[in-house]
Structures are given as C-alpha cells and as structure tokens.
Amino acid sequence: MWVCSGSPLVAEICAGSGLDWLLIDAEHSPNGLESILAQLQAVHGYPVQVLVRPPVNDPVLIKQYLDLGVQNLLIPMVHSVADAEAAVAATRYPPEGVRGVGSALARAARWNRVPDYLATAAGTVSVTVQIESAAAVDAVEDILAVDGVDAIFVGPSDLAASMGLLGQQEHPEVRAAVERCLAGAGRADVPAGVNAFSPATAHHYLDAGARFILVGADVALLARGSEGLATAFVRSADGTGPATSY
Template structure:
C-alpha cells in the first residue's frame, strides 16, 4: 500500500491563526542564494516564514524543488515568489509542490484575478491538470487532490507601483487573494524616488495599503530591512514582515570581518547597502 499523505498547512492558515505564534505578526526573511543548505539553515532559525525568491535571484525549478525538500519538516512557512505573474510558470511551481505563492507586480484587479485563475483548476480557473505526474499531489497520494487543491494553496499578491496603490481596494476585493505584500523598493521607483524606501511618499503609500487591507479584513505584509521602519509598519498594522535576506546577512557579515582585520588601502570605508 502506498503511503497516503496530507498537504501541509498554508501561509493563509498561519495568518488566520495568527497572528501566528502567541498572537503576534509573522516575521520572516528572504532566501535568495539558491542553496538548499542555506535554505535549511534559515528554516531552523526560529523565524516564522521564508520567502524563496525567483524574481531577482538565481532560482529555477530544480533549485526551488531542492529547497522545498531541504526545509520540509521544519516549523516554518515557505513562500515562493515567481519572476512574474505567468500562468505557465505558476502551474509549474504548483506542480513542484509550492503551496504558498507571492506573485510580484500585480497592478490591477484584473491582474490579481489572472493570478487566482492560474492557481485553480477548471471550471474555477485555468491551471493545467497533471497531478499524477506532480509532487504537489505526491503523485496522487493525497486523497482527492484535484477537488481539494485550492485548499492547499495560498496566494499573496505584491503591491509595488503607484498604479497598484491606486487600485489596492479593488485588488483586495478579488476572491482568492489571501493577502497583499508591499514592496517599498519598486514602489519608490514608481513614485519617482528611486532608492529612497524611507521617503515620506513611500511610507504614506505603504501605510495607506495597510489601512485598506485592515478595512477589507485581509492580512498585509511589508518588506523592511530597517528595524525601526519594520517596527513602525508593524505598529501601523502589518500582519507579516520580511526583515532580512540570506545574501545580505552574508555580505554584511563578511564585510564586518574585512573591516575588523583589513584596512582599506585608500583609507576609505567600503560602501554597502
């Protein structure tokens, strides 16, 4: 007899139960290195969630699969960001066993509806059917997977443009959008203040979206590596947050070692982001 398995709880469930552990917002970090070893190190950190990124990181289907396998069994929610809101890519990610998606650059309700449709089988969506071949269903070892697939998937859409901020209420109203996530870096670029995530207009736009999400009864998260900014957004109502990245931790940590033991030849301190 084959082993019958059940899907894990989703990020949506964690946010609903929430705000997670001890009634608080969920804190997480980016995993951008493409390394299953690093992903597993991060999974055991005690953080609530990880975001495996394929938009700005060297991750393909094979490396995402390896990282999902590496973090499996750890008490952490794993969210994966595809490079774009694309039906075929989303199908492939879901078949790999990705249960929690963060779809970038969603600028309208129509684009949000497209993302939802990509996660649902017909007649409720357009996801291609290949469960017998897919890790998602554990090769049809999850009972009634086709009928229950929507229950096993959570969808968060990313608000990171002035157009998305203007349409945030409509995006939040889309059935199947479980949460929104604010990206201050691209939002700053869209608002004409590239590289200025702390700009008052950016902060105001983020806080506007947090209030809209609260009014809609849906969770909203935000990316904020600056600790003071992160705490400010949590106070403003963020339900989940990203506060660091594996590659940034390694970059800043290695720079600190160099600064402690090697004096720059020109006497200047190295610049870092």
C-alpha cells in the same frame, strides 16, 4: 527573511533559525525549478512557513511551481484587479481557473497518492499579491476584494520607483502609500505584509497594521557579515586600515 542564494543548505539553515517565515525568491535571484524543488525539500519539516515568488505573473510558470509542491505564492507586479484575478485563476483547476491538470506527475499530489487532490488542491494554496506601483496603490481596495486573494504584500522599492522616487523607500510619500495599503487591508480583514530591512521602519509598519514582514535576506546578511570580518581583521599593506580587493 528572504532566501535568495539558491542554496538548499542555506535555506535549511534559515528554516531552523526560529523565524516565522521565509521567502524563496525567483524574481531577483538565481532560482529555477530544480533549485526551488531542492529548497522545498530542504526546509520540509521545519516549523516555518515558506512563500515562493515566481519572476512573473504567468500561468504556465505558476502551474509548474504548484506541481513542485509550492503552496504559498507571492505574485509580483500585480497592478490591477485583472492582474490579481489572473494570479488566482492560475492556481485553480477549471472551471474556476486555468491550471493545467498533471497531478499524476506532480510532487504536489505525491504522484496521485493524495486522495482527491484535484478536488481539494485549491484549499491547499494561498495567493499573496504584491502591491508595488502607484497604480496598484490606487486600486488596492478593489484588489483586496478579489476572491482568492489571501493577502497583499507591499514592496516599497518598486513602489518608490513608480512614484518617481527611485531608491527612496523611506520618503514620506512612499511611507504614506504603504500605510494606505495597510489601512485598506485592515478594513478588509485581509493580512498585509511589507518589506522593511530597517528595524525602525519594520516596527513602524508593524504598528501601522502589517501582519507579516521581511526584515533581512540571506545574501545581505552574508555580505554585511563578511564585510564586518574584513573590517575587523584585514589590514592594508601599510597597516593603517582595511585592505581592498579592488
């Protein structure tokens, strides 16, 4: 599930829920370096995998995330092989990449308490790139072949928008594009995931080869749950139905 609230307490609640993995999001959520660090600390020790999505495919920001101790990155808006190669390079120290060296100052290396961190750091990081445009779908086989891309994740919302189908994630053409990516990943033996809040759609994509999936978000669960309480218990002034705060 998505963790978008920016709250370490909420992140910890989600981490202990029994779910397989969480996505701490900074692209569309109010998360900065300090709140991401606090959430990483809050979920540490729980039996859950954590991915973190930066707001942009930027080597400076990725460097900061890695130094915080982020080990699984979801890089948004990867439209081409060049974008994928840049994402991977940002996670590697020279000469393989462009990551800046600051392990003595970094939580990732436990402030140089991790033996041989500089030599082994690349092996502790996974890079998942987000396929969320028609251009990325067209290039997906080549993106899957980029050395260092560990997985792809398909975002149907932005994909639909790029196809001229804004807000139509369930459109047959969008679903076909998602399935094309899942099939390509299967042939390449690279794990592929997808965002699908509708249970029927989620099961469909799992059957189509998705290896991991996002099926909810902390903020959405709170919004719908609180609305359900209001519907059940809050009445308008005339007693005929739910009151409105507007």
